[in-house]
Amino acid sequence: MSETTHDGAVAVGAPAAPSADDGLSPAQLAAKYGLSVSGARPGLSEYTRQLWGRRHFINEFAKARTAAQYTQARLGQLWQVMTPLLNAAVYYxxxxxxxGTSKGIDNFIAYLVTGIFIFTFTQNSVLSGVRAVSGNLGLIRALHFPRASMPVAFTLMQLQQLMMSMFVLVAIVLMxxxxxxxxxxLMVPALFTQWIFNTGLAMIMARLGSKMTDLAQLMPFILRTWMYMSGVMYSIANLTAHAPxxxxxxxxxxxxxxxxxxMRFALIDSVTSAQLPPHVWASAVGWAVLVGVGGYIYFWKAEESYGRG
Structure with missing residues (x-):
């Protein structure tokens, strides 16, 4: 190595000693000095542990959103009950x-109202899941926490609202x-398995909605079609008696x-086990496990991308 002195002479110095880090890849350098990627996705078990550690935040966030949802409306949280009731009146x-879909159905009012309330639970969970990430970017970018907290909180909020509505549903059924x-x-395991299913579905929609900004506009049409295929206003068994x-x-x-x-089987005496599809409880648990676990893993795999441009 050489340098020029003040009188123009050239001085020759000793070459720099090689560094111990020469030849190491970025990954090897990070491992050597204990560095990690900021916001990197943890393993599934560690992610689940972190999510469980945020359970109090999830619960309080859900309660706060529930309380704030209808603050601008004069009737406030009464709309949580009035909306499905008004829908039930229109569909009736x-x-x-x-x-005339009420023909052949005993106690059609209880039959219809139960279908409306239970489908609304899933419908609102999906709609809130679509916006769980895209609608809360400020919070996601400002704080570090498992992003699955957001769709879980929103489905918990829908469950809390359903619990309030269940008093009205039970009153109507009794009347x-x-x-x-x-x-x-049996209402308890039915609602629990549905909540697990809804949570997994909300996580799937949250990941899709974080990238597909128009999905929120499309979902009401998809959900309306799903409702018409779910026997909310009619008996599937009666309608498909001669279907393939x-x-x-x-x-x-x-x-x-x-x-x-x-839920109809639990609340309405005229809905007997003979009218239920075969293996209906196995289907309920199977959907809860498949969509609940599958949706959780699907959402976790994109953890590093949420909130980034």
Whole structure:
């Protein structure tokens, strides 16, 4: 190595000593000095542990969003109950009276209202899941936490709202002449499996919605189609009595229809086990496990991308 002195002479110095880090790749350098990628996705088990550690935040966030949702409306949180009730009134007028889907169904009012309330639970979970990431970018970019906290919080919020609405649903069922019995206990596992299913589905929609900004505009049309295929306003068994066998199977294993059938079976005496699709409880648990676990893993795999440009 050489350098020029003040009198123009050239001085020759000793070459620089080689560094111990020469030849190491970036990954090897990071491992040597204990460096890690900021915001890197942890392993699935560690991610689950972190998510469980945020359970209090998730619960409080859900309660705060529930309280704030209708603050601008004069009737406030009464709209949580009035919205499905008004939908039920409209569907009763159109399908029960004008189209006549109530024929062959005992206690059609309880049958219809139960279907509306249970499908609304899934519908609102999906709609809130679509916006769980894209609608909360400020929070996601400002704080470090498992991003799955957002869709979980939103589905928990929908469950809390459903619990409030269940008092009205039960009151309507009682007013139509139903008498509580042991089958009412089945509401608990039916709602629990549906909530697991809804949470997994919300996570799937949250990941898709974080990249597909127009998905929120498209989902109401998809959900309306799903509702018409789920036996909310009619009996699938009556409608498909002469349909091809494959059509009956597809409609029977429709997850929304499965959870609606279970809730009707729990609350309405005229809905007997003979009217339920075969293996309905296995279908309910299977959908909860498949979509719940699958949706969780699907969302976790894109953890590093949420909130980035």
């Amino acid at each position: 007028l159109i399908f029960g009276l004008l189209i 139509t002449g139903e008498v509580p019995d042991g089958s009412w206990v 066998h494959i059509v009956r199977i597809l409609l029977d294993i429709n997850p929304a229809a499965v959870y609606i059938d279970l």
